[in-house]
Amino acid sequence: MIRSQQCAQIKPDLPERQDAPGSLSYTSYRTDAITATVTGDTVRATVTVTNTGVPAGDAVVAVYVSRPVAELVAPDRRLVGFARLTLAGGQTGTVTVRIPRDRFAVTSGDVTGAGPARVQPGGYRLTAGSVGTEFTVS
DSSP, X not given: OOOHHHHHTOOOSSOOOBOOTTOXXXXXXXXXXXXXXXXXXXXXXXEEEEEOSSSOEEEEEEXXXXXXXXXXXXXXXXXXXXXXXXXXXXXXXXXXXXXXXXXXXXXXXXXXXXXXXXXXXXXXXXXXXXXXXXXXEO
């Protein structure tokens, strides 16, 4: 059995990890911009991310959807896609996340979810990190 005092004395030879949203890395990231392009049954979310630290690292860019006004009860925001992006220290990169239209579907029937899932036409908002953009589904 190892006691907590003994564990506190073990120190790996690694730099202190910076926990950025969506990453487990020894660096930090900033989400600079997001745009949404609707083409047929797909929404393309293009996200720009900067590695603000010195070491290279992998950022996991998570894209969420929300509806400012909705007919059906749904979570405030839902994860609809993600992508991994490798960036050198100080580098800025862009990643595109393709989101099928059916990921915006919600189930009617309130709490039971007994109804069929359907995509509500109207305005939606995509967010990644602290930036967001709006688009319309018809």
